[in-house]
Amino acid sequence: MFDVCSYLWLIPALPLLGCIATAALGPRWLRGQSHWPCILGAVGACVLSVLTLIAVPQGAVNADGAPVPYLCSYYEWFRAGDVDVSFALRADGLTAVMLVTVTFIGSLIVIYSVGYMHGDPGYPRYFAVVSLFLFSMTGLVLANNFIVLYAFWEGVGLCSYLLIGYWFSRPSAAAAARKAFLVTRLGDIGLFLGILVLWTETNSLDFDVVLGQAHTLSAEILTIACLLLFAGAVGKSAQFPLHVWLPDAMEGPSPVSALIHAATMVTAGVYLVARCMPLFGQAPDAQLVVAVIGGFTALLAALIALTQTDLKRVLAYSTISQLGYMFLALGSGVEHHRLAALAATAAIFHLVTHAFFKALLFLGAGSVMHAMGDVIDMRRFGGLRKLLPVTHWTFLCGAAALAGFPVIFSGFWSKDEILAVTWEASRGGPHAVIYFVLLVTALGTAGLTAFYTFRAYFMTFWGEQRLPEEAGHHPHDAAPVMGVPLMILAAGAVLAGIVLGPTGLFGGFLEHYWSRSELPTRLQAAEAGGHALNVPLMLISAAVALGGIGLAYVLYVRTPALVGTAARMLGGLYGWSRNKFYLDELFEALFVRPFAGLARLCKTLDQYLVDGLVDLIGQVPAFVGYVMRPFQNGLVQFYALLMALGVAGFLLATMLR
Amino acid sequence: MSPVNLESYLLVGAALFVLGMVGFLTRRNMILIFLSAEMMLQGVALNLVAFARYHGDLGGQVLTLFIVTVAACEAAVALALILMLYRRRKSLDVSLWQELREPNLEPVVDDEPLPAPPPPPELPHLPVAGPKPEEQPHETSHV
Amino acid sequence: MALFLDLTDPTRGETLLTFVRAHWPIWAIVGLGFVGLYTLLPAPRRSAPIWGGLLTAAAILLAGVWLMPRDGAWPESVLFYAFSLLAVAGGILMLSQKNPVHAALAFALVVLSTCGLFLLLAAPFLMAATIIIYAGAIVVTFLFVIMLAQQAGLTSADARAREPFLASLTGFVLLGTLWIVIDRTYNVAPLLRQLDQVAQAASWGEVEQVWGTAPAKGNDKTLPALEPLRRAFPGGPVDVLEPAWSRKDLPALKRSAQALLDYHQEHGHRRGTIAVPGHDAAKRPELPAENVAGLGRSLFTHHLVAVELAGVLLLVATIGAIVIAAGRRGEGLR
Amino acid sequence: MTEAHAQLLVGIWPFLVPEMILAGVACIVFLGGTVRADRHLWAGVSLLGYVAALVALHLGPATTTPADPALAHAALLPVLFDPLTKLLQALGFLTGILFVLLSWNEVDDRQAADWHACLLILVAGIGLTAAANDLVVLFLALEMVSIPTYVMLYVPRENAAAQEAALKYFLLSVFSSALVVFGFSYLYGIAGQTNLTLILEALNAPETSARDIPLLATVALITIVAGLGFRLKAAPFHFYAPDVFQGGPTVMAALLAWVHKATGFVALLRVLGFVMPPHVQPREFIGVALSEQTPIVFWFLAVITMTWGNALALVQDNLKRLLAYSTVAHAGYMLITLATAPYLRHEAGAVDGVEALLYYLIAYGAMTVGAFAMLAYLSTPERPVDTIDDLAGLSRSHPALALTMAIFLFSLIGVPLTAGFTGKFLIFFGAMSVEADHAYLFWMLAFIGVVNAAIGGWYYLRLIAVMYLRQPLQPLAPRPNLPGLATLIVCVALTLGLGVPPGSTWLLRHVKGAAGAAETARELARR
Structure with a gap:
């Protein structure tokens, strides 16, 4: 086995090379073959990531018996006094897991894109930017200090901007790209300031140093720093109130939605908080904020998803909701370091499984779109299960995983871990009640998730077959280049949970790294040893999930049959029975209305209040510019007047001090 | 020591x-604008010379x-610049030069009309032989 | 500057109100001038701005009274008042004349009166140079241009001032502040008055009326007037004042105040002199009598580099003017 | 006039050889221009002039050193050659070379001689501004930068817009110099000396309490900052910039954005005493820079400037106007350093305000000159590049040029790996590491700066998006232009090279040396 450092730099470098090659050769020479550099880069990075994953546990161990991360310093960026920023990469358990997830899913999506983007005029551009994204994302994960992390953080934001606006000729795409950029940039301000605060307090930017000094910082500073860092995560991971950009980001190509806005980039915030767990673990107030925002976002996004008719938007809101889950987990790691480790592990576990099934769902949605002639409104098609068998089955796997279908599917296991962590948090500590409320919310959200997921599934694939005109006469299922990645992802979505979850493979691998001494030491050690499966909680969550699925089934599949039976039995009341609407209405009144009303309320609030607020923040500078414009009226004497006023004002003000 | 104190000179300098x-x-005449700037410099010069006298140092006079x-x-x-500008606009009014400004701003124009000019003095009645002097067109308010 | 309020010494903090109130005569005079100037500035109007003229004249007069030294009018004082009246009046004329030719001539008047002031300030060479360069060259050339351009008569632009209100308001604030700065820096009369009151004080209460309550023991608060006194009497026996004050020793304090007054008498400070930190006023050098030679020596030794630079500048300006006016131009540069 | 002083006066001439070369070459070019109108010839000659000046600078005597105690009053000379001067001289000559290349094919044969000669004089003025240790020299050096600018703004083009730009610049420049000299007159009044060292010494006389300057000096501070703020393009003294940039030649916009800003800042450093000559005996220098009032003034100036610049840049469509407002915003970031400089602790190697300022100035020069050079390169008379829309689809037609422009813009945003990021990093970290009683004020300043930088990102990114994400309206057809290309290459190399080591460390070492003189002053002030 080679030394890890000898190939670690290649993981970002290969996609970068791919990007350069595609950009340089693509438009002129490669054209339709522009995907090759990108695929090679992604697959190469994936192989190396797997190597890293294998190598990491075999590394040296420290006194506590925990593996020491590989730190590979390649290049000193700049040194200004005691600030020393170098291009050091870091390989430890967290990094390795993230790397494998990013590069594996990235590779599959790149391959899928070959079919999906076929014939698009911007083909080379697409692959160049996707390569650039992989470079930035792997760099972000590998960074060993905050500034390098920040650099790549901006890099992924840029790629996201370019890819959302990929079909720039559509005004909606341009607007969405702009919105995404502005809104995430708001969060980035917080991140940058958080880094500044940490630097002024610890005089270092290295993860090891900063996190190792966490216990020396005062509680206020720690809380402020954590909240600022979390602001960056809120922006990037689309949490309330900065979540508004993500649904609009669906203007980009579907594989992009799958890769960036579901599986990888949006999880950067989760990664950041997990990476800084030693800080957060000692700032319970900050963690409470994280948990509350996470739980609230999860519920809010799920409620909004209930009424969406755009398939990709349903998935986008579900992404926001699932990210909320992850933050809920991260915020629950209070009280003792064992729980902090568990929390981070649960969040990352859910991140991994979510990456699989959400990428799968988006690619499935893309496949549907592909077949339907780019129509994505679920009201305009239906009953596609015969027509698109591959898409249907793989989508079903993804939906079941997202809904948390018990035992088999991965989402069940990872979601359960999150619930377990929150349960633990609600058993003691100052904010136990809040955590208990959050637990209940999370359970409710799980039911909603199951419902809207299967609503989308049933509306798309069940019922009688309906096709929009745009689909043409013979819509075809995914070609092998698209189908195979779907199947691989489906396998992952099914198996990842049961293989890694209950067996403790994942937990064992990752917790190992968390139990290192850098985690909160001033907190009491946990009384409990290894983490046992919380069977009652599992049962409840399974019941909730099944309930949601069942309700969706009844409402969107069973009802016609129900109505038919009733009509036959009550022969004379045919006319009445023809109006199956009554039943619909009844169901609506009983079940759907309350939720739908809530959902509509949330949506309205979201659209007008939060969205408006965020838009307002974006508009403020432009408005200020608008107000200041008349000063620039072209009259040289007016300019001189303003100068003179400036002098007089400054002079008077200095006198008055 | 001068019986007039430094303060007085400085005040005159500041006033200038x-x-x-x-x-x-x-002032909107380009030449007067420039001369006004020169007047500011006169004030500065007065300050400097007064300080030079006060401190007994020639540096102020040198400056x-x-x-x-x-x-x-x-x-x-x-002089050269104003002549060239005059050649283009046929006026010394600096406010004629406001084409460069923020787009979609209206130009600043004089709205208030000038009061009617005093009636022209009675022209002496010339004998028929001489050409009748042409009426000077009145300047109208512009830009 | 509320943001920085806690940065500042609370004893020195001033609000706009107290700042204006403390110097109300100055603000009143400048305010008169402001109103007068505003009405005098060219504007489309029917009658001559007589009121503006009166107000401005009153402001100038009051300023003159304010500046008038207490100890009699010397010939030099008379000349100073004459020249500065001419200078300021010329300046106001230049601003208010609608006819640009008259305005330029008013500027010539300003230059000539300034030159007179230069002469009073022992700068004959500068006087000659300024007359030759400004009045002789610049003003005449510009008059030439104006007359060339004004063949059609007065233009509407000359009859209108741009932003007269805001401009004169700016001038008002600026002049008021500058005057206060000058007054605070160079006017020792208030300090002398304070010292006199202290020297004549019959009880400690009278001292406290002037300088406020003395600190309790161990308090490190200093005499409020100490800093201005130090500035005003460099080298003078200022430091004896403070111990006496903090001990509340009235006789000693009166003695010290009297000593300072005597020092002031002896060193011939008049109202409005002094305040050069670090320079003993008594030993201040006088300007050399031979102005031209002295200037020449200074220019060609210490300031030789500057002379060379000025030469280069003149060259560039000359060539630049030729290039601009003669024009070897095209549309080359974007 | 003592013998030693006379000796010293004679001794400064060798230091002035580079400037003399430039002035001499300028004379030759002025004269020659009347005989031959050939832009290649005169650009070549002035290029040789700059190279000769650089060589002379390199071969010439080193800095006026403090080694000899007899030379202690070298600080009383009207010009000073310390590391800061040397740095600015070298920078000025390099700038000259860059601008000769940039304007090589941009000026007509007929004006080439006058143009290049004026540029030579202007460049000589840069070094002299940094060298000035006397109000007289400083004033003349500043005018040496201004007067050629009037000519250069007017001469190349004879259309109404260029004339208007020249007029506005000229009038406001005269106004601003009147403000500056008014401040100078009060500074002179405080000390009775025109020598800057003596003035700052007088400001720090034992009678004055620490950190408080006389009222006259406060007035001088405000008027000088206002007058030089005109050059820095600090709000509210910046109003001419958008109009002049839009109406004047692109090359001049680049010159105004970088050279005038640099000279303004250096003049501020000198006249306010941010940088003291190294061989001044370590007395307790307070100067104006370290007074209580100065940081407050710069605090507000920085906030107003960056906010104003960024807010108005957001609503611009004209490229040169946009870059003008961007230059205003960048002046705001740089002003942060002047507000923080007096408070920065100076631990071994920490970057203090003056160093950060110099670093950012140089980085900013590379990127902004590059951006303007790109506009000049892309523009042709038939197909001018005026508005943002004109850049549409640049990535399609000229991928390499689009990438270059993107690099400049990224650096202006402050994206990591570019010089702009490193510079911003130094500025903001400097503000964050203030350890005074009121450190929170500087944290606030840094916060406002970061928010502004974030807003600023948007309009630069808009340009990138237009280049990369839009169809061209009418394809650009830049003429092949070797010197123009060379300018771009130099600028992009500097933008990238100075952002990462070894470039960044190299530059930091140099600016540290140049600003090193400030160290003594600050150390003493903190005691």
């Missing part, structure tokens, strides 16, 4: 400076001398 500044801001020199340089450039 401020008057020059106000002139710079209000004044150079200020006068530079003013002469600027006057040369100003």
Whole structure:
């Protein structure tokens, strides 16, 4: 086995090379073959990531018996006094897991894109930017200090901007790209300031140093720093109130939605908080904020998803909701370091499984779109299960995983871990009640998730077959280049949970790294040893999930049959029975209305209040510019007047001090 | 020691400076604007010479001398520049030069009309032999 | 500057109100001038701005009274008042004349009166140079241009001032502040008055009326007037004042105040002199009598570099003016 | 006039050889221009002039050193050659070379001689501004930068817009120099000396309490900052910039954005005493820079400037106007350093305000000159590049040029790996590491700066998006232009090279040396 450092730099470098090659050769020479550099880069990075994953546990161990991360310093960026920023990469358990997830899913999506983007005029551009994204994302994960992390953080934001606006000729795409950029940039301000605060307090930017000094910082500073860092995560991971950009980001190509806005980039915030767990673990107030925002976002996004008719938007809101889950987990790691480790592990576990099934769902949605002639409104098609068998089955796997279908599917296991962590948090500590409320919310959200997921599934694939005109006469299922990645992802979505979850493979691998001494030491050690499966909680969550699925089934599949039976039995009341609407209405009144009303309320609030607020923040500078414009009226004497006023004002003000 | 105190000279200097500044801001004739700037420099020169006297140091006079020199340089450039600008717009009004400004702003124009000019003096009745002097067209308010 | 309020010494903090109130005569005079100037500035109007003229004249007069030294009018004082009246009046004329030719001539008047002031200030060479360069060259050339351009008569632009209100308001604030700065820096009369009151004080209460309550023991608060006194009497026996004050020793304090007054008498400070930190006023050098030679020596030794620079500048300006006016131009540069 | 002083006066001439070369070459070019109108010839000659000046600078005497105690009053000379001067001289000559290349094919044969000669004089003025240790020299050096600018703004083009730009610049420049000299007159009044060292010494006389300057000096501070703020393009003294940039030649916009800003800042450093000559005996220098009032003034100036610049840049469509407002915003970031400089602790190697300022100035020069050079390169008379829309689809037609422009813009945003990021990093970290009683004020300043930088990102990114994400309206057809290309290459190399080591460390070492003189002053002030 080679030394890890000898190939670690290649993981970002290969996609970068791919990007350069595609950009340089693509438009002129490669054209339709522009995907090759990108695929090679992604697959190469994936192989190396797997190597890293294998190598990491075999590394040296420290006194506590925990593996020491590989730190590979390649290049000193700049040194200004005691600030020393170098291009050091870091390989430890967290990094390795993230790397494998990013590069594996990235590779599959790149391959899928070959079919999906076929014939698009911007083909080379697409692959160049996707390569650039992989470079930035792997760099972000590998960074060993905050500034390098920040650099790549901006890099992924840029790629996201370019890819959302990929079909720039559509005004909606341009607007969405702009919105995404502005809104995430708001969060980035917080991140940058958080880094500044940490630097002024610890005089270092290295993860090891900063996190190792966490216990020396005062509680206020720690809380402020954590909240600022979390602001960056809120922006990037689309949490309330900065979540508004993500649904609009669906203007980009579907594989992009799958890769960036579901599986990888949006999880950067989760990664950041997990990476800084030693800080957060000692700032319970900050963690409470994280948990509350996470739980609230999860519920809010799920409620909004209930009424969406755009398939990709349903998935986008579900992404926001699932990210909320992850933050809920991260915020629950209070009280003792064992729980902090568990929390981070649960969040990352859910991140991994979510990456699989959400990428799968988006690619499935893309496949549907592909077949339907780019129509994505679920009201305009239906009953596609015969027509698109591959898409249907793989989508079903993804939906079941997202809904948390018990035992088999991965989402069940990872979601359960999150619930377990929150349960633990609600058993003691100052904010136990809040955590208990959050637990209940999370359970409710799980039911909603199951419902809207299967609503989308049933509306798309069940019922009688309906096709929009745009689909043409013979819509075809995914070609092998698209189908195979779907199947691989489906396998992952099914198996990842049961293989890694209950067996403790994942937990064992990752917790190992968390139990290192850098985690909160001033907190009491946990009384409990290894983490046992919380069977009652599992049962409840399974019941909730099944309930949601069942309700969706009844409402969107069973009802016609129900109505038919009733009509036959009550022969004379045919006319009445023809109006199956009554039943619909009844169901609506009983079940759907309350939720739908809530959902509509949330949506309205979201659209007008939060969205408006965020838009307002974006508009403020432009408005200020608008107000200041008349000063620039072209009259040289007016300019001189303003100068003179400036002098007089400054002079008077200095006198008055 | 002069019976007139430094304070008085400084005040006159400051007054000239401020008057020059106000002139710079209000007069619209390019030449007068430039002369107003020169008046500001006169105020500065007065300050410097007064301080030089007060401190018994020639440095202030030297600086004044150079200020006068530079003013002469600027006057040369100003003269050439203003002549060329006059050639284009046929006016010394600085407000005619406001094409460069923020887009979608209206130009600033004089709205208030000038009061009616005093009636032209009675022309002496000329004998028929001489050409009748042409009426001067009245300047209308512009830009 | 509320943001920085806690940065500042609370004893020195001033609000706009107290700042204006403390110097109300100055603000009143400048305010008169402001109103007068505003009405005098060219504007489309029917009658001559007589009121503006009166107000401005009153402001100038009041300023003159304010500046008038207490100890009699010397010939030099008379000349100073004459020249500065001419200078300021010329400046106001230049601002208010609608006819640009008259305005330029008013500027010539300003230059000539300034030159007179230069002469009073022992700068004959500068006087000659300024007359030759400004009045002789610049003003005449510009008059030439104006007359060339004004063949059609007065233009509407000359009859209008740009932003007269804001401009004169700016001038008002600026001049008021500058005057206060000058007054605070160079006017020792208030300090002398304070010292006199202290020297004549019959009880400690009278001292406290002037300088406020003395600190309790161990308090490190200093005499409020100490800093201005130090500035005003460099080298003078200022430091004896403070111990006496903090001990509340009235006789000693009166003695010290009297000593300072005597020092002031002896060193011939008049109202409005002094305040050069680090320079003993008594030993201040006088300007050399031979102005031209002295200037020449200074220019060609210490300031030789500057002379060379000025030469280069003149060259560039000359060539620049030729290039601009003669024009070897095209549309080359974007 | 003592013998030693006379000796010293004679001794400064060798230091002035580079400037003399430039002035001499300028004379030759001025004269020659009347005989031959050939832009290649005169650009070549002035290029040789700059190279000769650089060589002379390199071969010439080193800095006036403090080694000899007899030379202690070298600080009383009207010009000073310390590391800061040397740095600015070298920078100025390099700038000259860059601008000769940039304007090589941009000026007509007929004006080439006058143009290049004026540029030579202007460049000589840069070094002299940094060298000035006397109000007289400083004033003349500043005018040496201004007067050629009037000519250069006017001469190349004879259309109404260029004339208007020249007029506005000229009038306001005269106004601003009047403000500056008014401040100078009060500074002179405080000390009775025109020598800057003596003035700052007088400001720090034992009678004055620490950190408080006389009222006259406060007035001088405000008027000088206002007058030089005109050059820095600090709000509210910046109003001419958008109009002049839009109406004047692109090359001049680049010159105004970088050279005038640099000279303004260096003049501020000198006249306010941010940088003291190294061989001044370590007395307790307070100067104006370290007074209580100065940081407050710069605090507000920085906030107003960056906010104003960024807010108005957001609503611009004209490229040169946009870059003008961007230059205003960048002046705001740089002003942060002047507000923080007096408070920065100076631990071994920490970057203090003056160093950060110099670093950012140089970085900013590379990127902004590059951006303007790109506009000049892309523009042709038939197909001018005026508005943002004109850049549409640049990535399609000229991928390499689009990438270059993107690099400049990224650096202006402050994206990591570019010089702009490193510079911003130094500025903001400097503000964050203030350890005074009121450190929170500087944290606030840094916060406002970061928010502004974030807003600023938007309009630069808009340009990138237009280049990369839009169809061209009418394809650009830049003429092949070797010197123009060379300018771009130099600028992009500097933008990238100075952002990462070894470039960044190299530059930091140099600016540290140049600003090193400030160290003594600050150390003493903190005691």
